[in-house]
Amino acid sequence: MIYLPWFIWISPIVGALLTPAFAVISPKLRNWAAVGFSLIAAVAATVTSLTVAAGDYQVPWIPSVSSPTKSAITAGVLVDPLSMFMANIVAWVSFLIMVYSVEYMKEDSGLTRYWFFMNLFIGNMLLLILADNLLMMLFGWEGVGLCSYALIGYWYKDEKEHWVGTPGDTALGLPQAYSPSQAGMKAFIFTRIGDIALMIAIFLIYAYAGTFNYLELATKVAGSSGWAAGLARLGLLVPTALLFFGGPIGKSAQFPLQEWLPDAMAGPTSVSALIHAATMVKAGVFLTGRMGPIFYTALVQFQQVFPFFATIAWIGAFTAFLAATQATVAREIKKVLAYSTVSQIGYMMLGLGIAGLGANFALGYTAGLFHLMSHAIFKASLFLAAGWVIHAAESRFMDEMGGLAKGMRLTAAAMLLAGLSLMGIPPLSGFWTKDAVLSASFEANQYLLYGLGIATVLLTGFYTMRMLGMTFSGKPSAHLAELEHEGSHVHEARFTMLLPYLLLAVGSLIIGIAFPLIDPPLTNYLEGTFSVLRIAIPSGAPPESGTLSITLVAISVAVALAGAALGYIRYFNKEHHQITKPGGLQGFLWNRWYVNAIYYKIFVNGSMRVANGLYQYVEKGVWDPLNYVIARNVVEYSKASRQLDERVVDQAVNDVSTEGSRLSNIMKRFQTGVTQQYVISFAIGVLLLLAYMIFVIGAS
Amino acid sequence: MSLIDFTPFISLAVFGLAVTPAGLLGEGKARRTIAPSISMIGLFLALGSAIWLGFSAAQTPGPGAIMSTDIFTYFFTGVLLVVAIFVGVASLSFMRGDPNEAPYFGLLILSTLGMIVLAASLDLILLYVGWELMSIPTYALTAFRKSDPNSNEAAMKFFVLSALSSALIVYAISLVFGISGSTNLIAIANTFGSITPDVRPFGVLAIVLFIVGFGVKMAVVPFHMWIPDAFEGAPTTIGALLAAGAKMAAFAAAFRVFIIAIGPFHVEWHSIFAIIAIVTMTLGNLAALMQKSFTRLLAYSSIAQAGYIMIAFATPNGQAIAGGLFHVLNYSILKTAAFIAATAVATRLSISNLDSFNGLAKRMPQTSINIAVLFLGLAGVPPLSGFFSKALLFAGAVNSSLPWGGYLAIAGLLNSGFSMGYYGWLIKRMYFDEPSDGSRIPEPRSYMAVLWAATALTIIIGLYPQPWIQLSQDAANALKVLGPQA
């Protein structure tokens, strides 16, 4: 076995574990050591992808589970084009964000916790990517979820300045502003819903395939004795695939589980950039990309490709549109970016879904993954720049900014570059990759999906310009004027903070300019994933060139420019007034289509009601009255018999008066503390068991 | 088979009887240390010999054997002795200065002896003797704080329900004896396979009474009502002994009776366990969510955990039984330590009010980190030990040919997720809430030793589950080989 691939994910975890030790020596050492470990991971990832041959590097882990139908569970690192592609993006973006964090977080207390969870996160994310089997992947998957929870709630003391949402805002009577700890809990629970589906799917697959290993899953999938056939016989194949997709839906914040991500912005901005924009939320896309080809091979044998991949594509396209509409009215700069992230991940999902719907699987597949790459870069840049903007303006609300470009030209330039990339303006990277997704959906003859995608392009242009306009152009707001008056001037960020987001923005530009050159080799490289899995994927006709693709490009650029123009006219060089809760359609968007409020009404209030109801009606309502009825009858009876008993007559008279009130008190409680009632419940249990044996099983 | 094979039993019997009189010897400081040290020697000797014998001398018992010395026996002996040692070590601090220290340790060891006899017995008479030997000392131990009305009330409730369960077990034994004319489990298994229809109702009644009788100690709904009251009132170390020791010993007895003796009965009785398992885990978790007291929370969580282990009875294939045994191992360590943590906290704070756990991480950092790991282990968060045993249990249920296997696995998964609600909530309280009083609280060394040992075991088993799974599988095979051969 070769150690280098293992090194990639283990080194950040070691870094995390050493953080408390370094903290004892000196805070400075702790900070830079943490950055150093993330650099080691990044370098290891790059060196691995250049020097190590594709393959599965395994060690035994839980061998005794093996049986004729189940293979031993091993731990391993799978080096293949997909994992290396992801690992490089994640490791390098993480490293830049860690550099940024040193300066950004420097005045915070509790930094040991911060560095610990950041490195633990990076390690778990890389584990998730590099794992060669679903079980190990699940470790990383849950690990990043835990770190995400801990980092969203990083400011656990819940000071008002760290809340997310407009204070006092309500929808359907429920408050829409969240404290960091609430937001963390919300993210944890939302993703957990998807995770349960994912785990059920993984264990279903294991039950039929007898393995968790990707390569073995790929080789055992086809044929009449394959696991796909086993599942298909019970009609479980498509349900399993859809359950599996539940995990990515939760983690990548896709409809209907998208609601946690906007509120996850309660964490520090560097955390939002790392976890909730550049890396963790892509885990769902990655996993879909990882298992996509395998599911495709599984489904294609039974002509069941359409329902699964159409679901992915439609969820992606719809989420892209839904989140983009919400971004057009948001008040907080980070929320604009959060909605935008949800929307852009929708594009990636659309690409992966389209892969299974068109004639050429690789076309949509690579398009989705390319968009993942370019989004990771420009969105990290946008978030990091926004972090500085929020810090400088001392407000998270865009209507309390305005005219900031004067004080921070480089930041404004970086945000403009990254913003253009987000809008899809040539020649930036976002243009190429978004266009690849859109043209793939057009070529797969999915015109409705294409239409939704194009509509989203319009909205994206609009909200990006709105954000840039409200933040950087026009007159400074009253809030800024007041700051100025107090003597704090808006100024540029320090070098170590500035450099990461400038680099990322320029990177987005360079990749964009060079894209026609790097596209074919990178496409080839990613297609190598299929050959590592040893599955045949229909490659079909190469993407059509010529007039059609030029027309498509022209349309999407024109639409993006139109959206941008609208945003420019409406928001640039204007005086910005405080945004209050709008009415009508905008109000609907402001309230996030009421999805969030409805979820809270149904699930949070509902489950509290159910729990209470169970407690009230089952424990107190059924069990106790049952006990009570029986106890009362018995008591009545025994009272009657007691009349005969000379010794207790006197006592009985006393008790009759207190009996009623005391027993009704008993009804109000669940565990009454009265031993006799325990015995009665015991006796009822015996009778129920006997009745079950006799009447249900028919045992006599 | 020689006397050597019974070293764990003999050493507990000898040391258990010697502790109380030895406590009267000596003067002053020597007098205080003599009883605890003798009992620790006895427990460690028993554990060491059990481990050594388990590896070197385990054998399948012959026909007519009353006591077995197979891997299953040594597996449970090891688990129960670890529980007893944890309780014993914690009691060194807990009982310091108590005038009745010697009888306390004597009763602790005799009760442990009862537990391991229970796990080893292949005969209903011995099983019953073991049951009483385990129960009677625990009544006295629960009532040990003579001047504390809570301790007395707990003992009273525990006694009434437990005595009822013992009596019902004797009644069930009488029925089985009537049907088969024997008290040997293997002989019973042979007659239960070919039972005539006219005595079948007696068999059904016997099964129900066994479920009920064992169920009281195993904490099965609806026979669970005494548990929260007894655990809350009893001295907290004894709470640990009841929750992990007595309960797991009852499981051992149930494994012996249901898998070996009643296995071949024609009536399909497994579904009853499926229902009980689901009801128990769900109700335990729901009720745990409502609790305001730490010990009651632990009590309800132990009820829920019993529900998981019941899966092994509902789908009794090799994998599920191995998973059940593995969970027995993990649960015993986790739950004992959780109670010891409660003991550590209770020295200064009120454990009947969860508010006193707010910000505990600042006041008792060692205790808090251990509670957090133990709770995550109980919830089954990977890579801690609880995750693998639950995974094995649920996998066994899924792979079972019985139709309810899938439902059990799903119910188990949902419940595990649900239980994070209260485990996570308490961890959040300890780490993220502000304490009302920030002063440090001393953390006695003997409690911390137990907690760190349990945490280390939890992590070690979680990171490298392989040998432990193997051990559980060997134990499961040793159990199944005595049962009906399909």
Added chain:
Amino acid sequence: MEALTSFFGVSAILLGIGIYGLATKRSAIRILFAVELIYNAANLNIIAFARLRNPPIVTGQVIVLFSIALAAMEAAVGLAIIIVAFRLNNEIDLRKLTRLKG
């Protein structure tokens, strides 16, 4: 077989009375009586099953001896607990022992 049925009938009635007593009686002493009744129901069963079997087996009597001895031990510890309860509360009414609940 008829003799066996009547023995079993009596023992079943004893079992019923025992559980009934446990559920209804307030005095801890009577609770103890009720437990003893269940033990005796079981003992009666065992003796009857052993004696009326063809050929009779002696194991039954051994079981009953064990059972009686152990039940006596249990009763002794139970009585001790009851005495302590009386000392603490000045009464032994189980229904008034409801400090632990909820």
